Amino acid sequence: DAGVTQSPTHLIKTRGQQVTLRCSPKSGHDTVSWYQQALGQGPQFIFQYYEEEERQRGNFPDRFSGHQFPNYSSELNVNALLLGDSALYLCASSPRRYTEAFFGQGTRLTVV
Amino acid sequence: DQQVKQNSPSLSVQEGRISILNCDYTNSMFDYFLWYKKYPAEGPTFLISISSIKDKNEDGRFTVFLNKSAKHLSLHIVPSQPGDSAVYFCAATASGTYKYIFGTGTRLKVLA
Numbered sequence: 709d710a711g712v713t714q715s716p717t718h719l720i721k722t723r724g725q726q727v728t729l730r731c732s733p734k735s736g737h738d739t740v741s742w743y744q745q746a747l748g749q750g751p752q753f754i755f756q757y758y759e760e761e762e763r764q765r766g767n768f769p770d771r772f773s774g775h776q777f778p779n780y781s782s783e784l785n786v787n788a789l790l791l792g793d794s795a796l797y798l799c800a801s802s803p804r805r806y807t808e809a810f811f812g813q814g815t816r817l818t819v820v
Numbered sequence: 821d822q823q824v825k826q827n828s829p830s831l832s833v834q835e836g837r838i839s840i841l842n843c844d845y846t847n848s849m850f851d852y853f854l855w856y857k858k859y860p861a862e863g864p865t866f867l868i869s870i871s872s873i874k875d876k877n878e879d880g881r882f883t884v885f886l887n888k889s890a891k892h893l894s895l896h897i898v899p900s901q902p903g904d905s906a907v908y909f910c911a912a913t914a915s916g917t918y919k920y921i922f923g924t925g926t927r928l929k930v931l932a
Binding site for chain 2: 712739741743748749750751752753756758763764766798800808809810811812813814
């Protein structure tokens with residue numbers, strides 16, 4: 709049983725560009741959350757998708773957007789990249805509330 | 821506003837001894853708490869959780885204690901093993917919300 713898979717694992721982008729990160733949840737999971745982890749910090753919640761809708765959003769600007777597909781996979785899009793967007797982006801999936809979320813290995817985004 | 825705090829950035833323990841990792845929170849609405857372990861280049865891995873209706877939960881070598889009046893939780897690892905060396909994050913969530921709030925992590929080093 710594959711866990712949460714994310715692609716790509718590493719990415720280098722230039723300021724002002726746009727990026728799309730992808731996530732496939734663990735089998736049987738229908739809820740996908742995205743987190744940003746800056747160096748030396750804990751993961752910070754970006755948003756969560758359930759039934760193809762954004763269910764909750766953290767304190768991130770509108771440059772961060774997402775999508776969930778009918779097969780529960782998800783994308784995170786970031787527009788107009790800033791140097792400060794450089795971080796590890798983590799996807800987590802879960803089957804329901806109050807169940808531990810399973811994380812993917814993350815995508816390391818570097819903005820230059 | 822850091823609602824979940826891990827005030828010890830690092831901890832070193834001898835193999836076979838007890839490791840105690842601490843976490844404090846400020847939001848009294850939090851009612852579910854989790855511990856995750858993270859190795860370099862991997863995503864966080866779920867360890868153990870506790871609901872606010874309990875004050876202790878055990879799973880093998882891992883025990884989490886919750887003191888609601890002090891808004892404090894701790895993770896005990898007994899006995900500690902070199903493979904436990906990793907960064908440990910505590911996280912909290914509340915009814916009516918879908919996001920986890922993470923602390924900044926404690927790096928545990930278990931010395932052989």
